[in-house]
Amino acid sequence: MPLHGLRLEPIPGPCGAGSRSGSAMSEPIIRVAVPSPLNRLFDYLPPAGVDARLPLPGTRVWVPFGRTRQLGMVVERAETSDWPRSKMRRILEILDSELLIPADLMALGRWAAAYYHHPPGEVFAALMPTLFRRGAAANTEAVRIWSITPAGRDGLQSAALNRAPRQRALLQSLNVTSPGLSDAQLNTCLARWRDAARTLVARGWVESDSHPPVPAAPVQPIQPGPELTQEQRRAVSAIESAIGGFQALLLEGVTGSGKTEVYLQAILTVLARAQQVLVLVPEIGLTPQLLGRFRARLSAPLAVLHSALGDRERANAWLDARDGRVPLVIGTRSAVFTPFRDLGLIIVDEEHDASYKQQDGFRYSARDLAVWRARQRNVPVVLGSATPSLEALDNTNRGRYAHLLLMHRATGAPAPSMQLIDVRGCRMQAGLAPVSVMQVRQHLDRGEQVLVFLNRRGFAPVLLCHACGWAASCPRCDAHMTIHRLRQRQVCHHCGHERALPVVCPDCGTDDLIPVGHGTERIATDLAALFPDHHLVRIDRDSTRQRGSLEQALDAATSGKASLLVGTQMLAKGHHFPGVTLAVILDVDQGLFSADFRASERMAQLVLQVAGRAGRAELPGTVMLQTHHPGHPLLLRLIETGYPGFSEAALAERREAGFPPFAAQALLRAEATDRAAPDAFLTAAVALAGRNPDLDLWGPVPAPMERRAGRWRAQLLIRTRERALLHRFLDGWAPGLETLKEARRVRWSLDVDPMEMY
Numbered sequence: 001m002p003l004h005g006l007r008l009e010p011i012p013g014p015c016g017a018g019s020r021s022g023s024a025m026s027e028p029i030i031r032v033a034v035p036s037p038l039n040r041l042f043d044y045l046p047p048a049g050v051d052a053r054l055p056l057p058g059t060r061v062w063v064p065f066g067r068t069r070q071l072g073m074v075v076e077r078a079e080t081s082d083w084p085r086s087k088m089r090r091i092l093e094i095l096d097s098e099l100l101i102p103a104d105l106m107a108l109g110r111w112a113a114a115y116y117h118h119p120p121g122e123v124f125a126a127l128m129p130t131l132f133r134r135g136a137a138a139n140t141e142a143v144r145i146w147s148i149t150p151a152g153r154d155g156l157q158s159a160a161l162n163r164a165p166r167q168r169a170l171l172q173s174l175n176v177t178s179p180g181l182s183d184a185q186l187n188t189c190l191a192r193w194r195d196a197a198r199t200l201v202a203r204g205w206v207e208s209d210s211h212p213p214v215p216a217a218p219v220q221p222i223q224p225g226p227e228l229t230q231e232q233r234r235a236v237s238a239i240e241s242a243i244g245g246f247q248a249l250l251l252e253g254v255t256g257s258g259k260t261e262v263y264l265q266a267i268l269t270v271l272a273r274a275q276q277v278l279v280l281v282p283e284i285g286l287t288p289q290l291l292g293r294f295r296a297r298l299s300a301p302l303a304v305l306h307s308a309l310g311d312r313e314r315a316n317a318w319l320d321a322r323d324g325r326v327p328l329v330i331g332t333r334s335a336v337f338t339p340f341r342d343l344g345l346i347i348v349d350e351e352h353d354a355s356y357k358q359q360d361g362f363r364y365s366a367r368d369l370a371v372w373r374a375r376q377r378n379v380p381v382v383l384g385s386a387t388p389s390l391e392a393l394d395n396t397n398r399g400r401y402a403h404l405l406l407m408h409r410a411t412g413a414p415a416p417s418m419q420l421i422d423v424r425g426c427r428m429q430a431g432l433a434p435v436s437v438m439q440v441r442q443h444l445d446r447g448e449q450v451l452v453f454l455n456r457r458g459f460a461p462v463l464l465c466h467a468c469g470w471a472a473s474c475p476r477c478d479a480h481m482t483i484h485r486l487r488q489r490q491v492c493h494h495c496g497h498e499r500a501l502p503v504v505c506p507d508c509g510t511d512d513l514i515p516v517g518h519g520t521e522r523i524a525t526d527l528a529a530l531f532p533d534h535h536l537v538r539i540d541r542d543s544t545r546q547r548g549s550l551e552q553a554l555d556a557a558t559s560g561k562a563s564l565l566v567g568t569q570m571l572a573k574g575h576h577f578p579g580v581t582l583a584v585i586l587d588v589d590q591g592l593f594s595a596d597f598r599a600s601e602r603m604a605q606l607v608l609q610v611a612g613r614a615g616r617a618e619l620p621g622t623v624m625l626q627t628h629h630p631g632h633p634l635l636l637r638l639i640e641t642g643y644p645g646f647s648e649a650a651l652a653e654r655r656e657a658g659f660p661p662f663a664a665q666a667l668l669r670a671e672a673t674d675r676a677a678p679d680a681f682l683t684a685a686v687a688l689a690g691r692n693p694d695l696d697l698w699g700p701v702p703a704p705m706e707r708r709a710g711r712w713r714a715q716l717l718i719r720t721r722e723r724a725l726l727h728r729f730l731d732g733w734a735p736g737l738e739t740l741k742e743a744r745r746v747r748w749s750l751d752v753d754p755m756e757m758y
């Protein structure tokens with residue numbers, strides 16, 4: 001039962017006010033999570049004179065901490081402490097009159113702090129919106145929200161907007177957001193939107209209102225969905241029959257198979273039971289189409305949690321979910337910590353996506369925590385993907401997760417055909433082999449769209465002196481500087497260091513400097529020269545830095561205005577480009593020879609994701625994979641058997657090599673400006689581990705990129721056959737790490753279930 005509705009009234013009579021007069025022994029000890037790198041709770045006495053039942057776990061308190069005052073979260077109450085009561089300090093003030101964090105979320109925080117061996121102060125801070133972390137009162141405060149009216153939705157197609165791009169952009173943004181966008185959000189995504197908003201309000205196409213919204217009428221589907229295919233019906237009924245208890249279901253469906261339709265049906269069922277739904281997505285900015293579909297189909301108020309949200313709006317949305325005012329929350333990684341009054345279903349879309357794992361600080365996996373929450377709340381969790389993680393597939397093999405399969409595209413479109421292009425010895429143009437150029441030309445001549453994918457931005461990854469061999473490298477990292485020719489800069493993609501492009505070689509003074517290799521900027525420049533009659537858009541982090549430019553580029557791609565699309569991952573994720581019939585992947589070899597054992601899995605996922613952009617409408621799609629290794633067994637497997645065959649082979653390799661999911665890992669990383677310090681710390685950590693037959697310790701070894709941003713880096717990999725053994729070891733070992741004297745000379749972190757090996 002959620003406790004946060006419980007208001008604590010002062011208790012009349014002798015039992016309540018007794019704490020001041022009662023003996024010190026009867027006073028409870030309050031264990032508080034205080035933001036600090038120390039991996040422990042801190043013990044305090046309650047404020048003098050307070051009701052003996054206060055403060056409760058889940059409320060914030062001000063505590064004295066060293067010489068400062070800190071905001072902490074009460075985690076538990078205890079009878080005893082390792083610390084003498086005489087030395088214990090008192091809590092200064094209790095902030096919340098009601099529980100801020102409900103009991104189930106507190107339990108999640110405690111569990112996550114223990115599992116990831118992360119300081120509870122930082123974990124509990126991560127559970128709260130920033131405003132509450134800073135001490136703001138936990139109530140909703142009005143925020144102005146702009147939203148589109150039905151007339152505005154009809155007006156979207158109006159020719160009047162052709163001469164008003166700003167108004168169109170505003171309308172389009174409002175059309176895919178619910179309940180709408182605030183001033184703060186509009187400021188981050190659209191330049192000079194206020195005039196456009198004023199005009200549209202006058203026209204009756206846009207309105208502004210104060211949040212919180214009036215509770216919605218009973219949830220009903222607005223538009224009926226398509227009639228489900230047999231595969232979809234089977235998946236929906238499997239999810240529906242799981243409602244009311246815990247079950248994890250892996251929904252594996254090729255791109256275009258209608259997974260989103262399955263989610264929508266399941267969501268409608270849960271909303272109709274007056275329960276709430278949490279949907280996690282990798283990146284909201286990249287999936288406006290998904291939001292548009294949710295909005296078009298569900299009348300329910302929907303809270304969208306993403307990084308561009310203002311602090312106040314995030315806090316409001318958090319409280320709305322906690323108190324049951326919004327039935328549906330869509331958000332990225334950290335939304336897994338949203339409190340709910342009555343959660344009925346969790347959906348994790350693109351469950352394999354690396355962005356679910358936080359890569360610094362509190363290194364949690366939102367996907368794994370989502371499964372934990374579902375079990376805790378006794379509700380189903382659906383993990384959806386066209387290319388599931390090997391971990392999820394292994395869980396289905398072991399019978400832990402149900403496996404729901406969608407093998408066919410819902411629209412009946414055939415799956416794209418994939419071919420390997422052997423580029424060895426070929427004369428390349430714009431990064432393309434002659435046969436690829438020919439294909440691109442044919443598709444363009446037929447008036448179809450072509451997508452060219454390369455997962456490297458910038459103009460070229462290396463600038464080389466042809467006279468003496470000097471290459472531009474980052475002064476702070478073991479890495480080359482990437483050339484950005486349009487901006488006339490060289491940029492380190494690892495630490496962000498940048499400077500002007502040199503005119504002559506700093507070593508020998510000649511001006512014979514040549515950019516070596518390709519990035520998307522170069523491919524786009526060369527392709528535009530090769531196909532001058534075709535409109536080209538580039539989509540990567542550089543080309544979309546300006547506000548509104550991503551929306552503009554996506555619009556050109558979707559509408560068919562642009563016939564050549566060049567881009568990185570950003571172009572591959574989730575978009576629906578009906579006119580694309582050919583996708584060319586310039587360099588699949590990057591994924592074949594990495595030191596990271598997950599590289600081939602990621603390569604396959606990316607290839608299929610790009611492939612999924614081709615031939616989504618009536619026309620069949622073709623995918624060309626350029627490679628120097630046309631005989632590579634994993635590539636062949638992927639081409640011949642698709643993801644199911646590939647993942648089976650990849651899982652067999654992992655089992656053979658003893659890698660996850662057939663082993664559990666943790667990675668201890670250390671870095672310092674002093675070269676010897678990381679190794680010294682890790683060596684001491686190995687000594688601390690002692691002998692343990694259940695354990696493999698690999699290291700200390702230098703990190704694959706030994707120096708980054710001016711710091712030397714090393715790591716120690718810990719591996720056990722089973723997860724339970726890993727945690728038994730970590731429980732004993734990790735607390736000792738912060739007490740090592742070598743720890744004082746490094747920055748270190750422990751990464752449980754690491755996803756990146758460097």
Ligand code: ADP
Binds near residue numbers: 229232256258411
């Ligand atoms: P996925 O999320 O698996 O990539 P989507 O849910 O986006 O697939 O569906 C792909 C396309 O097929 C969308 O345009 C969607 O509207 C359409 N679609 C989904 N289910 C059906 C169906 N049962 N009948 C017809 N079209 C469908």
Ligand code: ZN
Binds near residue numbers: 508
């Ligand atoms: Zn030179």
Ligand code: ZN
Binds near residue numbers: 476492
């Ligand atoms: Zn650098």
